[in-house]
Structure formats: C-alpha cells, structure tokens
Amino acid sequence: MITFDDVTVRFGGFEALPSFSLRIEAGEFFTLLGPSGCGKTTALRVLAGFVEPAAGDVLVDGRTVTHVPSGKREIGMVFQNYALFPSMSVRDNIAFGLRVRKHSQSEVDRRVAEIAEQVDLSGAQLAKGVAELSGGQQQRVAIARALIMRPKVLLLDEPLSNLDAKLRQQLRGQLKDLQTRFGITTVYVTHDQEEALSMSDRIAVLDHGRIEQVGSPEEIYQRSATEFVCTFIGQVNKLSVELVKELAARGADRLDPGKASYLRIEKVGLDRSGAGVRLPGTVTARAFHGAHTMYRVRTEHDVLQVMRSDDRLDAGDRVDVVIDPESVLQYPGAA
Numbered sequence: 001m002i003t004f005d006d007v008t009v010r011f012g013g014f015e016a017l018p019s020f021s022l023r024i025e026a027g028e029f030f031t032l033l034g035p036s037g038c039g040k041t042t043a044l045r046v047l048a049g050f051v052e053p054a055a056g057d058v059l060v061d062g063r064t065v066t067h068v069p070s071g072k073r074e075i076g077m078v079f080q081n082y083a084l085f086p087s088m089s090v091r092d093n094i095a096f097g098l099r100v101r102k103h104s105q106s107e108v109d110r111r112v113a114e115i116a117e118q119v120d121l122s123g124a125q126l127a128k129g130v131a132e133l134s135g136g137q138q139q140r141v142a143i144a145r146a147l148i149m150r151p152k153v154l155l156l157d158e159p160l161s162n163l164d165a166k167l168r169q170q171l172r173g174q175l176k177d178l179q180t181r182f183g184i185t186t187v188y189v190t191h192d193q194e195e196a197l198s199m200s201d202r203i204a205v206l207d208h209g210r211i212e213q214v215g216s217p218e219e220i221y222q223r224s225a226t227e228f229v230c231t232f233i234g235q236v237n238k239l240s241v242e243l244v245k246e247l248a249a250r251g252a253d254r255l256d257p258g259k260a261s262y263l264r265i266e267k268v269g270l271d272r273s274g275a276g277v278r279l280p281g282t283v284t285a286r287a288f289h290g291a292h293t294m295y296r297v298r299t300e301h302d303v304l305q306v307m308r309s310d311d312r313l314d315a316g317d318r319v320d321v322v323i324d325p326e327s328v329l330q331y332p333g334a335a
C-alpha cells in the first residue's frame with residue numbers, strides 16, 4: 001500500500017535518511033518509533049510530500065507519488081499542535097478542506113455532521129471556537145478535519161504529546177478505536193515506546209535514519225533484533241560477564257558470556273516456584289508504584305532491577321532470584 005523504495009533525504013551534507021526502504025500494508029496502524037532526531041518525522045514528511053528525497057521513490061497504492069504535490073496525494077495529517085485555525089469555529093475548521101475544494105454547502109453540512117458523529121463531537125461543540133475546547137477535544141477536531149477529506153492514508157505526528165499523562169492514555173484507546181472503525185491505513189510517529197506497543201499493528205524502530213527492526217509489538221519486545229531495540233524498548237538489566245558465566249556453567253550452555261546480555265526487569269523471578277537458575281539475593285530497595293512494585297536486588301555479581309506485581313518484600317529481605325536462561329537476550333558487542 002505504502003512503499004518507501006531506497007529513499008535518501010539529505011539536509012545540506014547531512015543524511016537524515018540513508019536508503020530508507022519500508023512497506024506498509026493497507027489498513028495497518030503502523031508506527032515509526034525512535035529517539036529524538038532519528039528521522040521519523042522526516043520519513044512522514046517525505047510521505048506527505050513536504051520533503052523531496054534526493055534519491056528513491058515513494059509509492060501509494062502502487063502509484064509513484066515522489067514528485068506529486070502534497071495536496072494531490074490524498075493524505076490526511078494530524079500534527080502535535082493540531083494546527084487548527086484558532087479564530088474559526090470547530091465546524092469551520094472541519095469544513096475547511098471541503099470548502100477550498102468548492103463542495104456545495106449541502107454536501108459540506110452533510111459530511112461535517114457525519115464525521116462529527118463518528119469522532120464524538122456534539123452539535124454544541126461544533127458551534128464553539130476551537131480555543132474553547134479541551135486538548136483532547138481539539139485533537140478530535142484535527143482528526144475530523146483530516147478524515148473528512150476521505151484520505152487514503154492518515155499520518156499522525158506525535159498527536160498525543162501535548163496532553164497530560166492521564167488523557168494521553170485515554171486517547172490512545174480512542175484513537176485506535178477510530179482507526180479500526182475507519183480501517184484507514186495509518187502511519188503514526190512517536191518516541192513513546194508504550195504508546196507504540198499498545199496501539200500498533202506493526203512498528204519500525206529507527207536509529208540515525210536506519211531501520212533497526214520491523215515487527216509486531218510482541219516481536220519487537222520479546223525478540224528484539226538488535227541491542228539498540230532491546231535497550232530502547234522497555235526496561236532491561238545488563239548482565240555482567242560473571243553472572244552469564246555462572247548461568248552457562250549451571251546448564252545454560254546456549255549463553256555466550258562474551259556477548260552483551262540483557263534481561264527484562266519483569267523476567268527476573270523472586271518466586272521459589274519459578275523455573276530457572278536460582279541465585280541468593282538481598283532486596284536493597286523497594287518502590288511502590290500502585291499496580292506494580294520495583295525492587296533492587298543484590299546478587300553475588302549484579303544488582304538487578306526487578307518489577308513485580310506484588311509488594312510483599314522489603315529492603316533487607318533475603319530472596320531467591322530465579323533467572324530463566326531462555327529470557328536472556330544476547331547481542332554481539334561488548335559484554
């Protein structure tokens with residue numbers, strides 16, 4: 001549906017995207033995830049037609065659009081700051097694109113009413129000025145304004161990052177529901193790994209303009225392909241050479257102590273019944289987070305961060321740390 005074929009983008013002498021290739025399927029909720037400056041917005045802007053690549057092509061529905069002007073690409077965009085017209089009413093903001101294209105008044109009225117209902121904006125809200133709406137409502141206006149043009153593709157550039165944490169969480173679900181309901185191919189840009197994991201069908205993790213891994217949220221998280229992906233997604237313990245040697249000596253002979261080794265914080269067992277290699281440890285710190293508790297546990301070789309759903313332990317408690325060698329992720333590189 002969307003293809004980036006060897007796309008290279010340069011700003012002066014700097015290559016923001018070197019030979020970027022990616023395929024996004026029709027109807028997918030696809031996320032470009034990576035740290036600040038990794039090139040995700042640049043990739044989105046190439047797709048939208050705001051940045052022209054130095055080499056390579058972009059295809060939408062099998063048609064090359066590399067040199068097609070932005071306005072003719074049938075692509076809707078929602079930005080971080082919504083880019084709404086502050087002096088216009090909600091209704092006029094949503095109707096803007098149709099009016100520019102000279103649709104009849106009755107057609108505009110019909111489509112505004114239809115889209116407002118789909119994104120849950122009431123008649124009273126349509127009559128308000130955009131500044132009178134909350135951040136979350138303004139975001140729905142921005143989405144309605146994009147969707148009313150019936151684009152083939154919806155691009156969302158960090159659309160939740162201006163909102164407070166609680167609302168952001170709520171809107172993740174709403175946005176995903178909307179996308180499912182419309183079935184529209186969506187490309188989402190974020191640096192927030194939790195957002196990416198909870199909303200996406202597939203994710204591309206980017207670093208320095210290069211794709212490190214493309215996969216489902218589960219693949220990216222459970223089978224991180226590179227050390228960068230492993231440490232960028234979720235929280236991990238880097239294991240010492242001594243600890244990996246001990247695991248290897250105690251039966252985990254697939255583990256290579258010469259490699260960089262990681263264990264996700266929720267994979268460290270503190271439960272006698274767990275399967276794996278047991279190591280004596282002492283809890284040195286505890287932080288209660290409500291739904292889970294974080295512990296620091298000292299073992300002979302390492303201090304491990306541990307996330308547990310129960311909070312029965314305290315600093316000073318002796319515990320059995322249980323490590324299932326199958327959960328250890330290893331990568332070439334410095335151990």
Ligand SMILES: Nc1ncnc2c1ncn2[C@@H]1O[C@H](COP(=O)(O)OP(=O)(O)OP(=O)(O)O)[C@@H](O)[C@H]1O
Pocket residue numbers: 011016034035036037038039040041042043191
């Ligand atoms: N118009 C431009 N001129 C020069 N350099 C640019 C331009 N746009 C982006 N860059 C550079 O290209 C790189 C990628 O930028 P981009 O905005 O795509 O990153 P990003 O991953 O979206 O980051 P953020 O999350 O901070 O927005 C950065 O190093 C940035 O400084």
